[in-house]
Amino acid sequence: MFIANELSETAAEILGIDCSALLDAPTLAALKDAMLRYPVVAIRNQTLTAQQQAAFSRQLGSLEQQDRKTYCHPDDADILILSNEIRPDGTAVGIIDAGDFWHSDSSHHEEPCKNTILYAVRNPRVGGDTEYCNMYQVYDALPPELKRRVEGRHGLHHISKLINPRVIVSTGRTDAKDYYKQHERTTKPVLQPMVRTHPETGRQALYASPRFTIGIADMTDEEAQPLLDELFAIMLEPRFRYRHKWRDGDLVIWDNRATQHYAVNDYGDQHRIVRRATIDGKVPLSVDGRRSVTRIKTSKPHAAKAA
Numbered sequence: 001m002f003i004a005n006e007l008s009e010t011a012a013e014i015l016g017i018d019c020s021a022l023l024d025a026p027t028l029a030a031l032k033d034a035m036l037r038y039p040v041v042a043i044r045n046q047t048l049t050a051q052q053q054a055a056f057s058r059q060l061g062s063l064e065q066q067d068r069k070t071y072c073h074p075d076d077a078d079i080l081i082l083s084n085e086i087r088p089d090g091t092a093v094g095i096i097d098a099g100d101f102w103h104s105d106s107s108h109h110e111e112p113c114k115n116t117i118l119y120a121v122r123n124p125r126v127g128g129d130t131e132y133c134n135m136y137q138v139y140d141a142l143p144p145e146l147k148r149r150v151e152g153r154h155g156l157h158h159i160s161k162l163i164n165p166r167v168i169v170s171t172g173r174t175d176a177k178d179y180y181k182q183h184e185r186t187t188k189p190v191l192q193p194m195v196r197t198h199p200e201t202g203r204q205a206l207y208a209s210p211r212f213t214i215g216i217a218d219m220t221d222e223e224a225q226p227l228l229d230e231l232f233a234i235m236l237e238p239r240f241r242y243r244h245k246w247r248d249g250d251l252v253i254w255d256n257r258a259t260q261h262y263a264v265n266d267y268g269d270q271h272r273i274v275r276r277a278t279i280d281g282k283v284p285l286s287v288d289g290r291r292s293v294t295r296i297k298t299s300k301p302h303a304a305k306a307a
């Protein structure tokens with residue numbers, strides 16, 4: 001059995017398991033328990049090929065299909081490569097700006113992924129941390145008056161950065177504007193409950209992000225944007241954070257139903273490469289446990305998975 005050391009209320013490190021082989025049933029069950037107790041778990045000292053990472057991840061559920069084929073790993077198309085490295089011919093090794101603003105992964109899809117499993121292939125000498133925010137804690141800390149204003153409401157989530165006043169398109173991605181414009185033409189915003197009930201822990205979490213939430217259903221922008229600003233100001237208070245400093249061999253799993261994250265881009269031209277798998281999730285449940293009935297269908301194929 002492995003050791004789980006608490007790193008913060010949000011995160012634990014796990015020592016003593018080898019994820020290159022399939023886990024035995026008690027170890028897998030203990031890992032799943034740890035993942036519910038700590039929405040971020042860092043499994044240390046792993047050496048994993050892309051295929052091994054995918055096989056490990058499939059033990060936690062089916063993997064999300066990736067539509068950005070250029071950045072899928074050649075050995076397993078369910079593994080996405082994120083990196084700032086540019087090859088001599090000018091092509092990018094991976095998605096260069098993944099995670100540059102606070103978000104929960106694929107919340108712009110009707111069925112966002114439940115977990116993300118990131119493996120550090122190459123860490124910069126300094127920098128390149130990932131910051132996490134515990135959204136259970138954020139929800140618990142909201143003043144009652146603010147809870148009342150968001151309960152029963154749905155946020156509008158969309159992938160396009162061009163229609164989101166809180167983000168900017170990174171200059172390194174030359175094709176990004178066309179990509180987002182195309183999605184604006186083909187993909188409607190998805191409505192997600194602003195407060196979601198975690199289907200396994202039963203806890204409530206705020207579920208709106210600076211990266212993907214562009215408005216609130218049935219509210220004018222004059223009302224919705226200041227409300228979102230208020231929520232995000234609370235969310236970004238340091239007391240809700242865990243900052244993961246990557247070690248070589250780290251395999252980090254997080255729960256998108258209970259956290260948000262962003263990739264700190266402070267390492268200049270040092271190279272960083274991570275590999276990513278995401279586990280399929282279900283339609284988020286609102287506070288009363290019902291499925292949202294006001295959803296707008298998105299057109300297929302889905303937008304990019306990596307945020």
Ligand SMILES: O=C(O)CCC(=O)C(=O)O
Pocket residue numbers: 082098099100105116118129130261262263264274276306307
């Ligand atoms: O590179 C990171 O640290 C996180 C990137 C990200 O947002 C993701 O993998 O979902």
Ligand SMILES: [Fe+2]
Pocket residue numbers: 098099103104105261306307
């Ligand atoms: Fe992400």
